[in-house]
Amino acid sequence: MDHDTFEFGPVPTGWMWGTATAAHQIEGGNVGNDWWDFEHTPGSGTRESSGDACDSWNRWREDLALVRAAGLEAYRFSIEWSRIEPAEGEFSIAALEHYREMLLAAHAMGLRTAVTFHHFTTPRWLAAQGGWANPIVVERFARFVDIAAQHLGDQIDLACTINEPNVVTHAGYVGGIFPPGRPGDLDGFRASSLHMRAAHEAAREALRRGPGDFPIGLTLALPDTVLHEDGSRESAGVRVSDLGPDGPRGELGWLTAGQYLETARDDDFIGIQTYFTEHVDAAGELLPVPPGERVTQMGWPFTPEALGRSVLLASRVAGVPVIVTENGVATEDDAERIEYYTRSLRSLREAMDAGADVRGFFAWSLLDNFEWAMGFEPAFGLVAVDPVSFARSPKPSAAWLGRVAAASRRS
Template sequence: MDRDFPADFLWGAATSAHQVEGGNVNNDWWDFEHDPGSAARESSLDAIDHFSRYREDFALLKALGHNTHRLSLEWSRIEPAPGEFSRGAMAHYRRVLAALADAGLTGFVTLHHFTLPRWFAAQGGWLGPQAVALFARYCHHVAAELGDLMPFVCTINEPQMVALHGYLEGYHPPGITNPTLWKRVGRVLLQAHHAAVQAIRSASGSSSVGLALQLPLLAPIRDDEACHALHRVMQHEIVDLYLEGLIGPDRGDWLGVQYYRKQWVDPASPTIFADPPEGSQLTQMGWAVHPDGLRQILHRASATGLPLYVTENGIATEDDTERLDYLHTHLAALAQARAEGVDVRGYLHWSAFDNFEWSEGYGPKFGLIAVEHDNDFRRVPKPSAYAFANVATTGRLDLFGHGRATA
């Protein structure tokens, strides 16, 4: 049978530093987790101890058929105080990225994945007067020191969610609920991406630079003008603003598409978003599963003209049979988008491991690999990890879930 995906397609999974490393005590998320008035349910503490176990983790992912891996660098380790760059942290991340390459995994390296250094947050975070310049300085430093080990660099992870969760919903740091600031921060983050692209390119000519956007499939909950009007606003602020803002010489070389769910808007809802319609399949996060949304979103993102990579897609569930179904149906949607002409060159599942899921703590299980926290953080691949390996190693969807492929 012919392959559904080409031999050079990139297959892997994703993590972020704060969610897996452990001990990131100098950022705004650590403070948020320990604020009794915040939305955070528990402390990240040791996470899954990836900081000291990265070599074994990379070897395991390679053994599971992955040829790429997405991770992030912790800004607060690299620049623990303004303008003070830690040689020890840079040496650690050089070892991490070298180990990634030695394991045969192509690195997608994210420079900002939700967490900010405590000092940056104290200066106003993304609303601070020097926010864009300070972020660009950090990106330039990292690219100058590590660019030779970063084939793909992602400037910012999900700028829309940084703005939405942190400044409108108050669900993430800094815990603000202000519609004006929400919109302002989104635009600042788009500027920060452009500035970061320029900074990275000036420091390292070897890295391909991109942006990772979470793009939900949005819809009005009712067929009335108020719902349609709100839908137009949210579609612009969460999706179109960013896709249409990727213009000019500093827009980047590729776009990361992150898709999880269909989401309905409702002006009558105090949260703007409506509960999914009755009968929807829901994840542990309460998100509605809608596989064809991935195909639709990939088509929308392709209007940028940039090569696309699915840099996150996955389901929070304790039931791995649900994950098997989610993976299979979403990979089929991905294959269909490619068959329809969309230039998608890779797929990275969220997440590699069950990890710290921000304000939800350790409850939601997104991983292909379970982690036994009370048994020295033992890693246990789930059946979905082997099913994914079958597709990753053969490029064939018909082999998904049929034992362990050998080709």
């Protein structure tokens, strides 16, 4: 397969070629949220502290310039709730101005802006009140979004209310590898899942009140799922296409994906984030990857074609335009990264040819960064970051993706 000559083909008007980051993973020093506490809690399973991360709180101009230099045209980043509202009801004008300066600078560079209002981190003061399991979170989040939008909305081109709400709830209350670290707490999982949906809907209405006029949606982790009723990874299995409460994955499938695809029907788009194909048994438990099968640094199967299948599923169920708000691979081998993107983008084109209305693609991630419980080892970035000097070094994949973007405009 010749990755150097890969062409994605023409893209529709308004399409966004971009790359993405998250505040806690790159800014450094976000000491006021639940993740900082989780990183410093013995036994949480987190490998290391986010610490200074990539020092992007100070180096954001350099990061914007890297997006532009790669030939990309949009930057998706998150604003850190705990910086903006460090204590309940107390809002920092300085933090809001920091993010406004970023938005203005991005536009001055010719970049479009995609802002995420919640990317995995919740203020410490709210976590102490029960976090997403407490119904009060719906009003608190809507208030935060409303105040942030009043300050920033006129400079936003795309808004993502919540990033992967299904990961926050499942990893926090079922797996226990995210805050609050309560494995097997199914009541917490159910409550937080319903509150996530309600918070998205309340935030959507706050954003629609203005200022600004931009598409609004949430982003969803939507793996391509194959169900093996017999519990054997060797059996053919059945690809899951029904995520309703009566579907093959039942309540779990509904709370982790189906309900979000349903509420997205009232959104302007659905953000899809797919990295691999997962294989599960009848109880919904992940089946282990067989020895010798190709995996990424995350331990995930190397299955780039999962993206196109998830996009088709989301397009069919939600019935709104799809934006790939994240896609990428954790690897130290940049040639492997280019192979992954070649194959995932080819599958995306096939989904579009099959009728999916897709409006953009954001590579995860701009920078090698803090990958939550996995620490700094997984390398998702188009740009390497020195852990001591914070020097940025673009990888060949950055320029490669820029060439793919440029060619799509000429097609």
